[in-house]
Amino acid sequence: xxREPVLTIRxxxxxxxxWGRKSNxxxxxxxxxxxxxxxxxVGESGSGKSVTARLAMGLLQESRATHATGSIRFxxxxxxxxxxxxxxxxxxxxxxxxxDPTSALNPTFKIRGQFREVLRSAEPRLSDAEADxxxxxxxxxxxxxxxxxxxDSYAFQLSGGMNQRVMIAMALANRPELLIADxxxxxxxxxxxxxxxxxxxxxxxxxxxxxxxISHNLGVVREFADRVYVIYRGxxxxxxxxxxxxxxxxxxxxQALLSAIPKISGGGLPDLPERSPDFERPLIVHExxxxxxxxx
Amino acid sequence: MNWKFTLxxxxxxxxxxxxxxxxxxxxxxxxxxxxARIALGPNATEEQVATLRAERHLDAALPVQYWExxxxxxxGDLGRSLYTNRPVTTDIAxxxxxxxxxxxxxxxxxxxVGLPLGALSAHFRGRFPDHLGRLIALLGICxxxxxxxxxxxxxxxxxxxxxxxxxRLLESTPVPPTVTGFYLIDTLLxxxxxxxxxxxxxxxLPATALALAGIGQTARLTRSNMIEVYxxxxxxxxxxxxxxxxxxATRYAFRPAFIPTLTILGLECAAMLGNxxxxxxxxxxxxxxxxxxxxxxxxxxxxxxxTVLIIAAAFLIMxxxxxxxxxxxxxxxxxxxxxx
Numbered sequence: 001x002x003r004e005p006v007l008t009i010r011x012x013x014x015x016x017x018x019w020g021r022k023s024n025x026x027x028x029x030x031x032x033x034x035x036x037x038x039x040x041x042v043g044e045s046g047s048g049k050s051v052t053a054r055l056a057m058g059l060l061q062e063s064r065a066t067h068a069t070g071s072i073r074f075x076x077x078x079x080x081x082x083x084x085x086x087x088x089x090x091x092x093x094x095x096x097x098x099x100d101p102t103s104a105l106n107p108t109f110k111i112r113g114q115f116r117e118v119l120r121s122a123e124p125r126l127s128d129a130e131a132d133x134x135x136x137x138x139x140x141x142x143x144x145x146x147x148x149x150x151x152d153s154y155a156f157q158l159s160g161g162m163n164q165r166v167m168i169a170m171a172l173a174n175r176p177e178l179l180i181a182d183x184x185x186x187x188x189x190x191x192x193x194x195x196x197x198x199x200x201x202x203x204x205x206x207x208x209x210x211x212x213x214i215s216h217n218l219g220v221v222r223e224f225a226d227r228v229y230v231i232y233r234g235x236x237x238x239x240x241x242x243x244x245x246x247x248x249x250x251x252x253x254x255q256a257l258l259s260a261i262p263k264i265s266g267g268g269l270p271d272l273p274e275r276s277p278d279f280e281r282p283l284i285v286h287e288x289x290x291x292x293x294x295x296x
Numbered sequence: 297m298n299w300k301f302t303l304x305x306x307x308x309x310x311x312x313x314x315x316x317x318x319x320x321x322x323x324x325x326x327x328x329x330x331x332a333r334i335a336l337g338p339n340a341t342e343e344q345v346a347t348l349r350a351e352r353h354l355d356a357a358l359p360v361q362y363w364e365x366x367x368x369x370x371x372g373d374l375g376r377s378l379y380t381n382r383p384v385t386t387d388i389a390x391x392x393x394x395x396x397x398x399x400x401x402x403x404x405x406x407x408x409v410g411l412p413l414g415a416l417s418a419h420f421r422g423r424f425p426d427h428l429g430r431l432i433a434l435l436g437i438c439x440x441x442x443x444x445x446x447x448x449x450x451x452x453x454x455x456x457x458x459x460x461x462x463x464r465l466l467e468s469t470p471v472p473p474t475v476t477g478f479y480l481i482d483t484l485l486x487x488x489x490x491x492x493x494x495x496x497x498x499x500x501l502p503a504t505a506l507a508l509a510g511i512g513q514t515a516r517l518t519r520s521n522m523i524e525v526y527x528x529x530x531x532x533x534x535x536x537x538x539x540x541x542x543x544x545a546t547r548y549a550f551r552p553a554f555i556p557t558l559t560i561l562g563l564e565c566a567a568m569l570g571n572x573x574x575x576x577x578x579x580x581x582x583x584x585x586x587x588x589x590x591x592x593x594x595x596x597x598x599x600x601x602x603t604v605l606i607i608a609a610a611f612l613i614m615x616x617x618x619x620x621x622x623x624x625x626x627x628x629x630x631x632x633x634x635x636x
Contacts, residue, residue: 059535064422091538104533108551108627117548121538154627170537 005032005073006178006210007056012070012080014051014234022067025051026234029070033178033210038201040213040225040242042257048234049214053180055079056212057094058086075177091121094178095171097200100187101163105155111135111166112151115173122174138169142199160185161192168200175207182214197224218261222246230254298623298630305619309612313605320604321362324597331595335378352597365601374605375598379591384602387587392606393477394464395576395583399568401480401503406510407561411554413511414518418553419545421523429515436512442574445505449578452501459501462580469494502579506572510564517560521553528552555626562618566611 014026026048033039043049051060056074060066061082072079075093079086098104106114115135120126126134132151139147142165155163164185171179181200185193201224204211215221221228221242228245230238230253238251249255332348333340349355353364368375374384417429453461464479465471469491472482479495525531526549534548535541573585584603591599623629 057536059532087538089538090536096533096536098529098533098536100529104529106530106534106548106552108555108625109548110627114548117534117539117543118537154631156628157631 005034006037006075007031007033007212008071008073009052009056010071010073012052012055012068012072014048014055014069015067016065017067018065024234029231029234029236031229031236031239033212035177036205036208036210038204038211038213038224038226040215040221040228041231042215042218042221042228043231044216044257046233047231049231050182052231053096053182053212053214057090057096057180058082059090091118091176092174093176094180095174095176097164097167097171097179097181097184099183099185100160101167101185102155102158102160102187104167105163107154107156110152110154111158115151115166115170118170119173134173135169138173139166141203142166142169144169160188161196164188164192164196165199168196168203172203172207172209176209178210178212179204180212180214183216184213186217193220194223218246218257230257298620301623301630302616302620305616309616312612313609316608317365317601317605318362320601320608321365322358324595324600325358325361327595329595331378331597334595374602377591377596377599379594379596379599384598387599388584388602388606389477391582391584391587394479394581395569395572395585397478397480398499398503398506398572398576398581398583399565401499402507402510402568403565405503405507406514406564409507410511410514411518411557414515414557415522415545415550417515417519418522418526418549419541421519421526426519429519433512433515433519436508436510437516438512439508440574441506441509441571442578444508445502445575445578448501448505460498461501464498464581465491465494466498502575502581505578506568506575510568513564514557514561517557518553521556522549525549525553551625555622558622558625559618562614562621566614569607569610 009029009031012026012029013024015022015024017023029048029052031039031041031052041049041052054060055066055068056072056079058079059082061068061080068080070080074086075089077085077089105111112132112135115138116126116128116131119131119134135151136147139150144150144162144165150158150162150166155166158166179200184200185196188196197220201211203209211224213221213224225242227239227241229236230245230251232251232253238245238249238254240250245254246258249258330345330349332345332352332354336344336348353361356364365375372385374388376382377384377387380387413429413432417426417433420426420429448459449461452459460466470488472479472486472488472491475482475485480492480499483489483492483495522545531544531549534544539548570585570588572581572583573589575581576583576586577589584606588600588603588607591603
């Protein structure tokens with residue numbers, strides 16, 4: 001039995017800019033994430049992986065400088081233009097985990113208040129007591145030793161790893177269909193990052209939540225994902241199962257990425273045929289494969 | 297109350313106040329002109345002037361005069377005004393409440409109008425409400441308060457005479473028995489509602505004139521701080537987790553943005569005490585600010601020192617209050633203080 005994918009992106013184009021000055025960021029991205037599937041979106045900084053995720057959540061479309069075309073199907077709605085339909089689904093049907101958990105939590109409110117707000121995005125009439133009960137249960141599930149105390153703390157009083165657990169608990173509290181993890185825990189040290197990633201993966205699996213992992217770290221991707229999309233300068237250059245990709249990368253960019261994984265025995269990073277971006281003419285991406293992004 | 301946090305600030309304020317008293321004491325005395333001669337007028341004889349100078353220790357050395365001043369101050373005596381011929385404390389007790397009342401109402405107008413204006417501007421940044429809000433803010437800032445005073449008097453006192461343009465009460469309204477010196481409170485305490493209405497009626501124009509610059513300042517500050525906060529990851533997180541935009545604007549982005557705004561607001565309030573004199577002059581408002589300017593022109597030494605000290609004290613109190621408030625809404629400051 002094949003179920004309809006949770007998220008289907010088709011031929012997504014994106015340009016930023018206003019008053020006739022536009023720079024094209026995405027050139028026809030297509031991807032899908034099936035129910036309960038773990039999919040990774042891999043690419044270097046500025047390749048467009050984060051904006052793709054944010055577009056899928058409708059986070060960028062409110063700005064008049066965002067011009068997105070194509071199709072983003074999520075949860076039975078079309079989200080490419082953003083709008084209240086997708087906004088209503090944020091926090092309960094789709095949730096996001098951020099790069100730096102400590103700065104992603106509000107420094108002037110305790111975890112308790114923010115957690116209540118998250119729970120109320122799914123159930124606006126939830127009582128304080130019930131919200132706190134659920135928050136404590138959710139924090140216990142991510143192995144936070146003293147949930148009540150964590151709730152009464154501010155983000156800056158907790159460690160990065162703890163905050164990451166809090167974020168995971170918040171993200172999964174409303175049992176979303178899809179969890180988008182944008183380079184989760186890149187700001188944390190590798191061991192804590194690996195721990196929290198494993199925790200996130202396990203919890204998502206038990207709940208049947210699909211995960212779209214955005215990363216530039218192929219080591220992490222190999223551990224985590226079933227399928228991998230490789231994005232390069234706004235274009236999808238490769239799509240394969242994780243096994244295939246690591247065994248036989250087809251696209252030269254993917255090959256370069258794979259050979260860039262530092263090896264203990266290796267001779268360091270290989271030389272990529274690149275040059276620095278030209279700052280005199282911003283928004284023009286350096287030569288690589290394909291045509292440079294056009295500046296209109 | 298967190299005394300560990302507050303006490304050092306009060307101590308620092310007292311030291312500052314002592315410094316200010318020395319400074320203003322010296323400055324008042326090096327200003328040109330003989331205060332005794334100015335007070336007695338051109339027809340007084342040299343002997344009369346000499347007697348007054350001796351009476352006020354004006355011929356003694358500066359430190360000796362300051363010592364006399366401190367001794368009197370310890371008895372709660374700020375000296376005698378040569379201009380009103382009353383104890384300075386009596387003058388201050390009469391004029392200070394009028395100014396405080398005016399400034400407090402201005403601050404309320406400033407906060408109630410300025411904060412939402414700035415928050416709305418930030419929320420609609422780059423769109424029409426933002427442009428309108430910024431235009432209003434700019435007009436408020438670049439037009440001096442006394443010009444606003446005259447404009448308001450012309451429009452709402454002359455073309456559309458709906459507000460009185462002078463004084464604190466109508467001639468026909470009895471002055472309420474003095475309890476606080478705030479007419480809004482005293483009229484309520486005496487149970488005279490029509491007098492309360494009259495006092496409020498008289499307050500609106502001058503308070504608005506005084507508040508307009510502050511409204512602009514507050515709106516701009518709030519706007520820029522809000523925009524800065526809107527770019528923070530925790531605001532994106534709030535959107536991504538389904539917080540309602542209204543909740544973000546009024547709560548999750550507003551509180552962090554309000555912390556730096558509050559500091560400036562506090563200084564703005566204190567500055568109003570001193571800046572109120574132009575508005576007081578335009579609206580015939582019997583306040584301490586106008587009194588201060590008049591005694592400076594008349595070189596009324598004791599009154600100058602007394603007025604400046606009171607306004608400086610108000611400044612310092614305001615500062616402490618702001619520090620305490622900031623520490624309440626900013627958990628980082630509050631918690632780091634508790635630890636140390």
